[in-house]
Amino acid sequence: MVIKFKHSATCLLVSLTLLLSGCANTGSTLLSDTKPDARLTSGEQSKFFTASGAQGCAVGAVAGAGIGALAGLAAGNTKKVVAGAAIGGAAGCAAGFATNYYLDSLKKNYATTADRLQAMGKDINKDTVNVETASTAMKKVISENHATLTKISLQKDKAGFDKAGAAKDLSQIDANIKEMKSQIKAMNETKAGYKVALQAQKATTAAEKAKLATLTKENDQLSAQISALESEANGLYSQRQAISLG
Template identity: 75%
Template sequence: MANKFKRSSTCLLVSLTLLLSGCANTGSSLLSGTKPDPRLTSGEQSTFFSSSAAQGCGMGALAGAGIGALAGSLAGDSKKALVGAAAGGAAGCAAGLATNYYLDSLKKDYATTADRLQAMDKDISKDTTDLAKTSAAMKEVIRDNHATLAKISLQKDNAGFDKASANKELAQVDANISVMKDKIKVMKDKSSGYQVALQQQKTTTATDKSKLKTLNTEYTQLNNQITALESEANGLYSQRQAISLG
C-alpha cells in the first residue's frame, strides 16, 4: 500500500509539472473552441504581452503545488496530498505574482543605479512601442466587434433571425475578449513591475536624478495608455454581457 501511494504521489507531481509547464508556455492552449481574431494572435501579436504573467504564475504555482503535495505524502494521506497540491498551487501562484521579479532581475544583472536606469529605459521604450502596435490591433478588433454586437442586438428579435450564425459571432467576440483580457493583464503586471522598480531606485548624482525623472514620466504615459486600452476592452465586454440569445 505504501509503495502504491508513493507511486501515486510521484505521478501527481509529474502530472502537475507537465500541466503547469504547459500553462506557463502556452497560456490558454488547453482551452478549445472558437479561435480569436488573427489580428490579436498572428505575427508580432503572438509574442506581444502574451506569456510573461502566465510563466511567473506557473512557476510559483508549480513550486507551491509540489510543497503542498509533499506535505500530504509525508503524512501518508493521498487526500491530503491532493488538497495540499491544490492549496499550495494557489498560494504559489499568488506568491509568484507578488514577487518583485523585475526589480530583483535588475539588481542581479546591473551593479549600479545608472546601469539599472539605462536598462529600464530600454525596457520601457520597447514596451511602449509594443503597446502601440498591440493597441492598434486591439482597437480594430474592438471597433469591428462593437459593430457585430450592435447588429445582433438590433436583429435578434426580428422574424427569421439566424440564431445559429449569431451564436458563432458571439463566440468569436468572446474568444477575442478572452485574449484581450489576458494581454491587458500582462501589460498591467509589467506596469506594476516598472512602478516598483522605479520607486526603489536610490539616485545620488544629478544625471541619475534627471534620468529617473524622465523614466517616471515615460512610465506614467505607458500606464495611462494601458488604462485607456483596458477601458475600451471593458466597454466591449459590457456590450457583450448585455446580449443574450436565450
C-alpha cells in the same frame, strides 16, 4: 516512515508544480477552438505579451504551489500537500508572484544603479511602443465587435434572424475577448514589474535621481495607456455578456 512520507510529498510537489506551470503555458483545451482575430495575434508585440503572460503565470503558479504545499508537508499529510499546492498554484498565477522577476533579473545582469536605470529605460520605451501597437489593433477589433453585437441585439428577436450565424459571430467575439484579456493581463504584469524595480532603486547621484524620476513618469504613462485599453476591452465584455441567443 517520516522519511518515506517526505520523499513522496516532495515528489508530489514537484509533479504538481510542473503540471501547474504546464497548464499556465498551454491553456485549457476545454475552451472553444475558435481562433481570435488575426490582427490580435499577428504582430511581434502580441506574441511578446502572450508569452509574457504565460511565463508570469507559470512562475507565479510554481511559487504559489510551493508555498501552499508547505503547510501540508509540515503537517505530514499528503492530501494537504496536494490541496495546498493546487490552491497555492492557482492563487500564485492570479496574484502575480512574478512581478519581482524583472527586478531579480536586473540585479543579476547589472551591477550598478546607473546600468539598471539605463536598461530599464530601454525596456520601458520598447514596451510603450508595443502597447501602442497592440492598442491600435485591439481598438479596431473592439470597434467592429461592438457594431456586430449591436446588430445582433437589434435583430435577434425579429423573424428570420440567422441564429446560427449570430452564434458563430459571438464565438469569434468571445475568442477575441479572451485573447485581449490575456494580453492586457501580461501588460499589467509588465508595468507592475517596472514599478517594483523602480521603487527598489537607490539613486544617489543627481543624474541617477533625475533618470529615476523620468522613468517613473514614463511607467505611469504606460500604466495609463494600459488602463485605457483595459477599460475599452471591459466595455466590449460587458456588452457581450448582455446578449443571449436563448
